[in-house]
Amino acid sequence: MQVKDIDRTRSAELYEKAKTYFPGGVNSPVRAFKSVYGTPLFIEKGDGSHIWDADGNEFIDFCCSWGPLILGHNHPAVREKVIEVMQKGMSFGAPTALESELAELILSNNRFIEKIRFVSSGTEAVMSAIRLARGYTKRDKVLKFEGCYHGHSDSLLVKAGSGLVTFGETSSAGVPKAFADETVVVSLNDKKALQEAFEEFKGQIAAVIIEPVPANNGLLLQSKEYLQYLRDICTQNSTMLIFDEVISGFRVGFEGAAGYYGIEPDIITYGKIIGGGLPVGAYGASADVMSHISPEGSVYQAGTLSGNPVAMAAGIAQLSELLKPGFYEDMQAKTQSFVNDIQNFVAERNYQFKVFTIGSVFWFAFTDQESVSRAEDIDPASMAKFKLMHHELINRGIYLGPSGYEVGFISAAHTKADLEKTKTAIFDSIDIVFKS
Numbered sequence: 001m002q003v004k005d006i007d008r009t010r011s012a013e014l015y016e017k018a019k020t021y022f023p024g025g026v027n028s029p030v031r032a033f034k035s036v037y038g039t040p041l042f043i044e045k046g047d048g049s050h051i052w053d054a055d056g057n058e059f060i061d062f063c064c065s066w067g068p069l070i071l072g073h074n075h076p077a078v079r080e081k082v083i084e085v086m087q088k089g090m091s092f093g094a095p096t097a098l099e100s101e102l103a104e105l106i107l108s109n110n111r112f113i114e115k116i117r118f119v120s121s122g123t124e125a126v127m128s129a130i131r132l133a134r135g136y137t138k139r140d141k142v143l144k145f146e147g148c149y150h151g152h153s154d155s156l157l158v159k160a161g162s163g164l165v166t167f168g169e170t171s172s173a174g175v176p177k178a179f180a181d182e183t184v185v186v187s188l189n190d191k192k193a194l195q196e197a198f199e200e201f202k203g204q205i206a207a208v209i210i211e212p213v214p215a216n217n218g219l220l221l222q223s224k225e226y227l228q229y230l231r232d233i234c235t236q237n238s239t240m241l242i243f244d245e246v247i248s249g250f251r252v253g254f255e256g257a258a259g260y261y262g263i264e265p266d267i268i269t270y271g272k273i274i275g276g277g278l279p280v281g282a283y284g285a286s287a288d289v290m291s292h293i294s295p296e297g298s299v300y301q302a303g304t305l306s307g308n309p310v311a312m313a314a315g316i317a318q319l320s321e322l323l324k325p326g327f328y329e330d331m332q333a334k335t336q337s338f339v340n341d342i343q344n345f346v347a348e349r350n351y352q353f354k355v356f357t358i359g360s361v362f363w364f365a366f367t368d369q370e371s372v373s374r375a376e377d378i379d380p381a382s383m384a385k386f387k388l389m390h391h392e393l394i395n396r397g398i399y400l401g402p403s404g405y406e407v408g409f410i411s412a413a414h415t416k417a418d419l420e421k422t423k424t425a426i427f428d429s430i431d432i433v434f435k436s
């Protein structure tokens with residue numbers, strides 16, 4: 001069934017105004033909707049699983065602020081705790097008991113880290129973890145994987161060059177070549193490339209960093225066996241293994257991917273979910289490794305707003321909800337049933353479309369491959385289909401991240417009725433994509 005385009009008049013006006021203030025009209029590039037409609041929707045409010053834009057259009061939200069809103073928008077427990085703490089002031093730049101309260105919540109429910117440091121973003125968490133690994137091992141090189149995103153710090157805005165094992169090439173202007181020369185990039189799920197890298201740079205690789213659930217370039221799920229291989233090769237080479245769990249942490253389980261796969265990294269980075277919508281990141285490791293961070297050790301890292309009381313309050317409230325019995329089981333069951341129904345629909349019609357999923361994360365891919373585990377396995381041409389689907393979904397009140405490389409998130413606030421309505425919209429939109 002065809003539907004009319006939604007009214008975007010007010011969003012368009014706000015975008016014109018924003019363009020006079022911000023580069024590209026936004027404060028983070030993907031928000032500009034460049035790969036879908038071309039101009040963004042301006043969001044005015046969110047409640048539970050729903051958001052409303054400036055024109056009053058209502059959407060069921062599967063972006064969830066790019067993941068952190070695992071309880072949905074404006075969750076009462078988070079909101080009330082934040083308001084309670086805010087009434088006593090918003091920042092001191094001095095220690096508060098709230099930091100320890102949140103740390104205790106995390107550390108007493110996580111087998112993989114003994115100490116933690118709070119920062120204000122995922123980028124900062126990863127940048128600090130890399131410095132810690134370099135400081136600890138007294139080596140300079142880091143190895144990353146094509147298709148994993150780790151924020152916008154210089155060492156990591158690096159992509160693969162040509163060849164199996166490559167020095168990276170910068171993926172942004174302004175990153176000195178000397179930085180890229182310290183970053184080795186290999187394909188995901190390729191043991192041979194890893195072996196070669198470790199041979200070529202013997203004794204030089206401080207850390208291997210991976211999103212154990214790569215979720216920034218599609219959902220490139222890795223096997224447990226491959227992740228274990230990675231653990232082993234790092235151990236053999238005295239290289240630190242960093243799990244960047246900015247998305248998977250507290251999402252695929254309270255202990256993130258480390259707990260999900262039962263693999264112990266040396267350092268773990270976390271991000272947005274901890275803040276429940278406020279800016280928080282964190283990194284953690286064993287007490288021994290963390291003792292290298294200043295003021296205890298010689299690796300410097302600091303932040304005026306690190307451990308901010310309001311952000312800590314949101315974290316305490318949000319993570320307490322996640323620890324309630326059955327939370328992750330319910331999320332998983334809800335997501336699996338949603339995904340299964342879509343899979344069945346497309347299978348009956350023989351559409352080249354798959355839904356990949358883990359925990360409460362899903363990714364829509366216009367492919368007939370049974371698994372997609374490397375960035376190179378994604379056909380860029382398929383993105384035109386996603387673009388059309390996104391447009392149709394927006395018109396039907398369903399808000400997905402504005403790119404076919406982005407994953408979707410289900411929150412505890414998504415109701416059965418929300419998911420039923422979404423499935424109908426998806427079926428209609430997919431039909432339109434394959435019949436156009």
Ligand code: PMP
Pocket residue numbers: 066121122123124126149150151152211216244245246247271272281
């Ligand atoms: N690492 C991963 C795995 C991420 O997904 C992101 C952001 N999506 C980052 C790091 C950077 O986090 P932030 O945007 O909070 O700086």
